[in-house]
Amino acid sequence: MEWLAQQLAPGLIYPTAGAILFALGLYGLIRRHHLVLRILALNIMGSGVFMVLLGIAARGEGPPDPVAQALTLTGIVVAVSATAFALALVVRLTRITGQAVMLPGPPDDHAPVDDISREEHAPSAEYDREHRE
Amino acid sequence: MSDLLLVVFDLVLLVGLLGVAWRCLASTDLFRAVVLFITFGLLLALAWVRLEAPDIALAEAAIGAGITGALLLVTLERLRSIVVERRRGQPDEPPDPAGADALLHALHDPPPPRRTFVPALTFALVVGGLMVTALWHQPDAVGLEPVVDEHMDVSGVDHPITAVLLNFRAYDTFLELAIVLIALLGAWSLGRYDRLPARPAPGPILPGTLRLLVPVAIVTGVYILWAGSHAPGGAFQAGAILGAAGILLVLARPRDLPMAPSSPLRLGLAAGVALFLAIGIVGLLIGPGLLGYPPAWAYPLIIVIEVAATLSIALTLVALFIAGRPAGDDR
Amino acid sequence: MNEAAPAMLPLAISGLVALSLALAILATVWPRQAHRIGGYGAVVVTASVLTLSALFLAAGPEPESAATRVALGGWEAPLGLMLHLDGLSMTLLVLTAVVGLATSLYSLGYVHDPIERRQFWPLWLWLWAGLNMLLLSGDAFNLYITLEVVSLSAVALVAFTGTAAAVSGAMRYLLVNILGSLSFLMGVVLLFGEHGVLDLVLLEARTEIGPTERMAAVLMTAGLMVKAALFPLHVWLAPAHGSAPAPVSAVLSGLVVTGSFYLILRLWMGPFAPLATPAFGILVGLLGVAALVWGSAQALRAGRLKSIVAYSTVAQFGYLLIAFPLMLVDPEAWKVVVFFAVVHALAKASVFLAAGTLQHAAGHDRVAEMGAILRARGRTVFALGLAGVSLMGLPFTGGFIAKYLLLEAGLGTILAGSLIGVLWVVAIAGGGLLAAGYVLRMVAPAFHHGPRDAGEAVSPWMDWVPLGLAVVAAAAGFAGTLTLHTLTLTPGAP
Numbered sequence: 001m002e003w004l005a006q007q008l009a010p011g012l013i014y015p016t017a018g019a020i021l022f023a024l025g026l027y028g029l030i031r032r033h034h035l036v037l038r039i040l041a042l043n044i045m046g047s048g049v050f051m052v053l054l055g056i057a058a059r060g061e062g063p064p065d066p067v068a069q070a071l072t073l074t075g076i077v078v079a080v081s082a083t084a085f086a087l088a089l090v091v092r093l094t095r096i097t098g099q100a101v102m103l104p105g106p107p108d109d110h111a112p113v114d115d116i117s118r119e120e121h122a123p124s125a126e127y128d129r130e131h132r133e
Numbered sequence: 134m135s136d137l138l139l140v141v142f143d144l145v146l147l148v149g150l151l152g153v154a155w156r157c158l159a160s161t162d163l164f165r166a167v168v169l170f171i172t173f174g175l176l177l178a179l180a181w182v183r184l185e186a187p188d189i190a191l192a193e194a195a196i197g198a199g200i201t202g203a204l205l206l207v208t209l210e211r212l213r214s215i216v217v218e219r220r221r222g223q224p225d226e227p228p229d230p231a232g233a234d235a236l237l238h239a240l241h242d243p244p245p246p247r248r249t250f251v252p253a254l255t256f257a258l259v260v261g262g263l264m265v266t267a268l269w270h271q272p273d274a275v276g277l278e279p280v281v282d283e284h285m286d287v288s289g290v291d292h293p294i295t296a297v298l299l300n301f302r303a304y305d306t307f308l309e310l311a312i313v314l315i316a317l318l319g320a321w322s323l324g325r326y327d328r329l330p331a332r333p334a335p336g337p338i339l340p341g342t343l344r345l346l347v348p349v350a351i352v353t354g355v356y357i358l359w360a361g362s363h364a365p366g367g368a369f370q371a372g373a374i375l376g377a378a379g380i381l382l383v384l385a386r387p388r389d390l391p392m393a394p395s396s397p398l399r400l401g402l403a404a405g406v407a408l409f410l411a412i413g414i415v416g417l418l419i420g421p422g423l424l425g426y427p428p429a430w431a432y433p434l435i436i437v438i439e440v441a442a443t444l445s446i447a448l449t450l451v452a453l454f455i456a457g458r459p460a461g462d463d464r
Numbered sequence: 465m466n467e468a469a470p471a472m473l474p475l476a477i478s479g480l481v482a483l484s485l486a487l488a489i490l491a492t493v494w495p496r497q498a499h500r501i502g503g504y505g506a507v508v509v510t511a512s513v514l515t516l517s518a519l520f521l522a523a524g525p526e527p528e529s530a531a532t533r534v535a536l537g538g539w540e541a542p543l544g545l546m547l548h549l550d551g552l553s554m555t556l557l558v559l560t561a562v563v564g565l566a567t568s569l570y571s572l573g574y575v576h577d578p579i580e581r582r583q584f585w586p587l588w589l590w591l592w593a594g595l596n597m598l599l600l601s602g603d604a605f606n607l608y609i610t611l612e613v614v615s616l617s618a619v620a621l622v623a624f625t626g627t628a629a630a631v632s633g634a635m636r637y638l639l640v641n642i643l644g645s646l647s648f649l650m651g652v653v654l655l656f657g658e659h660g661v662l663d664l665v666l667l668e669a670r671t672e673i674g675p676t677e678r679m680a681a682v683l684m685t686a687g688l689m690v691k692a693a694l695f696p697l698h699v700w701l702a703p704a705h706g707s708a709p710a711p712v713s714a715v716l717s718g719l720v721v722t723g724s725f726y727l728i729l730r731l732w733m734g735p736f737a738p739l740a741t742p743a744f745g746i747l748v749g750l751l752g753v754a755a756l757v758w759g760s761a762q763a764l765r766a767g768r769l770k771s772i773v774a775y776s777t778v779a780q781f782g783y784l785l786i787a788f789p790l791m792l793v794d795p796e797a798w799k800v801v802v803f804f805a806v807v808h809a810l811a812k813a814s815v816f817l818a819a820g821t822l823q824h825a826a827g828h829d830r831v832a833e834m835g836a837i838l839r840a841r842g843r844t845v846f847a848l849g850l851a852g853v854s855l856m857g858l859p860f861t862g863g864f865i866a867k868y869l870l871l872e873a874g875l876g877t878i879l880a881g882s883l884i885g886v887l888w889v890v891a892i893a894g895g896g897l898l899a900a901g902y903v904l905r906m907v908a909p910a911f912h913h914g915p916r917d918a919g920e921a922v923s924p925w926m927d928w929v930p931l932g933l934a935v936v937a938a939a940a941g942f943a944g945t946l947t948l949h950t951l952t953l954t955p956g957a958p
Binding site for chain 1: 143147157166167173180181184189192193197200204208211216245249250256257264277278281296301302305306309315317323324367450453454456457
Binding site for chain 3: 263264266267268270271272275276277280281284300301302303304305308309311312314315316318319321322323324395396399400402403406407410413414416417420421422423424425426458462463
C-alpha cells in the first residue's frame with residue numbers, strides 16, 4: 001500500500017496526466033476541422049502544459065513552488081487572450097466564406113487582390129458602413 | 134489510509150478529466166463540445182486545488198472556464214446567426230445536394246475521415262510517450278521555492294505568488310497584460326462590432342438577478358484584489374470576476390451597448406500597462422532597475438499597479454466579448 | 465567614452481525596451497496620432513539601437529565576457545528575469561531596426577486611410593517592441609511570452625486587408641503559432657522540472673544529455689520550426705505572407721521568421737549544444753535541400769508576384785538548414801549563417817516592399833499582366849532587381865559574400881572528408897540558379913518591348929523606400945567584417 005501511494009504521488013501522476021492531455025489535444029487538432037474544435041484542442045493542449053507545470057511544482061515535501069504557479073497564471077491569461085482573438089477571427093472568416101473551416105492552400109492566382117493602399121479598397125470599411133447601426 | 138483515499142481521488146479526477154477532454158474533442162455537435170469544455174475547466178480547477186494551487190484554481194474557474202466559456206458560447210451564437218442571415222439573403226439557393234443543412238455546417242463538424250486515425254494516433258502516442266518518459270526520469274523538487282522564500286521580506290507583499298508576479302518577475306506580468314491588450318487590438322482591427330445575437334429573455338428575471346449579482350460580483354472582485362497581497366487572489370482573478378459582471382450587464386442589454394467615447398475607453402483599456410510601465414521607468418531612473426521598486430515603496434506601488442490592472446483586464450475582457458470595435462473608436 | 469561604455473550599457477538596454485514599449489502604448493492610447501508616433505518613433509528607436517550598438521562595440525569586451533546581462537527590477541537570476549545582450553542579439557537588433565525603419569516609412573505612404581491607420585500603427589509598434597524584447601530576452605519562459613506578443617500582433621496584421629484569403633491565412637497562421645508556442649512552452653516546462661531554473665545561461669551550465677533534454681530539444685525546436693516555416697512545417701507561410709499587406713509581408717518574411725531562427729540557433733549553441741550529432745545535422749541538412757527545391761519550384765510556378773516572394777522565403781530558409789551540418793564540421797560557420805540570414809532579411813523585405821508598390825500601381829499582382837507597369841516604373845523594378853540579385857548571390861552584393869562564405873564552409877566539409885558535403889555545395893550553388901530563375905520571372909517583362917503604363921500614382925515613400933532598402937541589402941557586404949566581428953562577441957559560441 002505504502003509503495004503504491006508513493007508510486008502514485010501527485011508529483012508524478014499529475015505531470016503524466018498533463019502529458020497525456022497534451023497528446024490528446026494534439027490528436028484532436030490533427031483530426032478535427034471545425035475551427036472552434038481546433039481552438040478547443042489547442043486549449044486542452046495548453047491545460048496539459050499547465051498540469052505538468054503545477055504537478056512539477058507540487059513535487060517533494062515542502063510547500064509548492066510559487067514561481068511555477070505564477071507562470072501558470074500568466075499562461076492561463078495568455079491562453080484566454082489568444083482564444084478570444086482566434087474566436088473573433090473564426091466569426092469574421094465565417095461571415096466572409098459562410099463556413100468555419102479554413103480555405104485550402106494559398107490564394108489562387110485569380111482571386112481578387114485587395115490592396116489597402118488604394119482608394120477604392122477596403123471591404124472592411126464597406127462592411128462597416130453596411131453594419132453601422 | 135487517508136493517503137490511499139487521496140490516491141483514489143486523484144485517479145478518479147484524472148480519469149474524469151481525460152474522459153471529458155476526449156468526449157469534447159470527439160463531439161460532432163459544437164454546442165456539446167463547448168459545454169464539455171466548460172466542465173473540463175471546472176474539473177481542472179478542482180485538480181489545481183488538489184495540487185495546492187488555490188490561486189490558479191480561482192483563475193481557472195473565473196478565466197479558463199468562465200470567461201472562455203462565455204466567449205465560446207457567444208461565438209456559437211454568432212456563427213448560427215451568420216448562417217441564418219446568409220440563408221435569408223439567398224432564398225433561391227438550391228438545397229445542399231448532400232442534404233446537409235448549411236446551419237448544420239456552421240455548428241457541426243462531421244466525424245473525421247478514418248484514414249487520418251492511425252497516423253494521428255501514432256503521432257500523439259509517440260509525443261505523449263516520450264514526454265512521460267522524460268518526466269518519470271526527473272528528480273524530485275528542484276524548484277525556486279527556497280529562493281523566493283528567502284526574498285519574501287523585501288518583496289513588499291506577504292503572498293509568494295503575488296511577490297513573483299508583481300515583483301520578481303514583473304516583466305512577464307507586464308507583457309501578459311500587454312498580450313490581453315494586443316488580442317483586443319487584433320479583434321478590433323477585424324471590424325466594427327456586430328449587434329450581439331443574443332435574444333434577451335423577456336420578463337423580470339434577468340434584470341432582477343443582475344441587480345443582485347452585479348453588486349455581489351463587484352464586492353467579491355474588490356475583496357479578491359485586496360486579498361492578493363497576503364492570500365490567494367490578485368489582479369487577474371479580480372479582473373476576471375469584474376469582467377464577468379460586465380459581460381452579464383452587456384447580455385442584459387444586447388441592443389443598446391454603452392457607447393464610451395474613444396479616448397477614455399482606450400485610456401481605460403491601456404491603464405494597466407501604461408501605469409505599470411511608468412512606474413517601471415521611474416524604477417529604472419531612481420530605483421533598482423526597469424520594473425523594479427525601492428523596497429520601502431514596493432507595497433503601495435504594487436497595490437496601485439494591481440488596481441489599474443484589474444480595471445483594464447475587466448474592461449478588456451468585456452470588450453473581447455463584444456469583439457468588434459465600437460463605432461466611436463473611428464471618430 | 466571607452467571607460468563609460470560598459471557602465472552605460474545596462475541603462476541603454478533597459479532604455480531600449482522601455483522606449484519601444486512606451487511607443488506601442490502611446491499609439492494604443494492615442495490612435496488618432498498613431499501614424500505620427502510611429503513615424504517619428506521609428507526614427508528614434510533606430511537611433512537608439514544604433515547608439516546601443518556603438519556602446520556595445522566601444523565597450524570593447526573580450527568575447528568571453530561580452531554578454532551584458534541586466535537584472536530587471538534588480539532581481540538576479542534565478543529569482544528574477546535577465547535581459548541578455550551579446551553579439552548575436554546585437555546584430556539582429558540592428559537588422560530589426562533597419563527593416564523596421566524602412567517598413568515604418570513605407571507604411572506612412574501605404575496605409576493612408578485614417579480609420580485603418582488607427583488600427584495598423586499600434587499593432588505594428590507592438591510587433592516591433594515584441595521583436596526587440598525577444599532578441600533581448602535571456603529567460604526561457606519570458607521567451608515564450610515575447611513569442612506570443614510577436615505572433616498575436618503579426619496575425620492581426622496579416623488579417624488586416626479583410627479579404628477571405630487574408631483572414632483564412634491569418635487563421636492558419638494563428639493556429640500554427642499557438643501550436644508552436646505551446647510546444648515551445650512544454651519544452652521549457654520539462655527543462656524547469658529537471659533543473660529548476662529558467663534563465664538560459666543557468667540552464668546551459670546545468671545541461672547534460674538525458675531524456676528531458678532530448679525531449680525538450682525536440683519540442684522547442686519543432687515549435688520554433690513551425691513558427692519559422694522551416695521545411696517541412698512551412699505550409700502556412702505562403703497563404704499568410706502572400707495575402708498580408710506589403711509592409712507586413714516584409715516584416716514577416718524579413719524579421720519574424722528570422723526571429724524564430726535566431727532562437728533555434730541560440731538554443732542549439734547554448735543548452736542543447738551537446739545534443740547535436742553528425743547524423744542529426746545531416747537530417748536537418750537534407751530537409752534544407754528539400755526546402756530549397758520545393759520552395760524554388762513553387763516560386764517558379766506561382767502566378768502572383770507576392771506568392772513568388774513568399775515561396776522564395778521557404779527556399780531561402782533551406783540554406784539556413786543546410787548550414788547545420790556545415791556548422792558541425794566547422795563550428796565557426798554559424799557566423800556566416802547569421803550573416804546570410806541578415807542579408808536575406810534585408811533583401812527579402814525590400815523585394816516585398818517593391819512588390820507592394822507595383823501591386824498598388826497595377827491594382828493586382830498577376831505577373832503575366834504586369835509588363836506595362838514594370839516598364840513604366842524603373843525605380844521600383846531596379847529595387848526589385850537589386851534586391852533579387854542579392855538573393856541570387858551575384859558578385860558585389862551582400863548576398864554574394866554570404867553565399868561565398870557558405871560555399872567555402874561547404875567545401876571545408878568536403879575537405880574534412882565528408883562525402884555528403886558535395887550535396888551541400890551543389891545545393892548552395894544550384895539554389896542560386898533557381899533564385900535567378902524566379903527573380904528573372906519578376907523583372908524580365910520590364911525589358912520586353914510593349915506599352916508603358918505607370919498605373920495608379922504612388923506616394924514618394926512607396927517609391928523610394930524599397931530602393932533605399934535594396935541598396936542597403938546590396939551594400940551589406942561592406943558591413944560583413946563588422947558583422948562578423950560583432951558576432952564573435954557572443955560568449956559560449958565557438
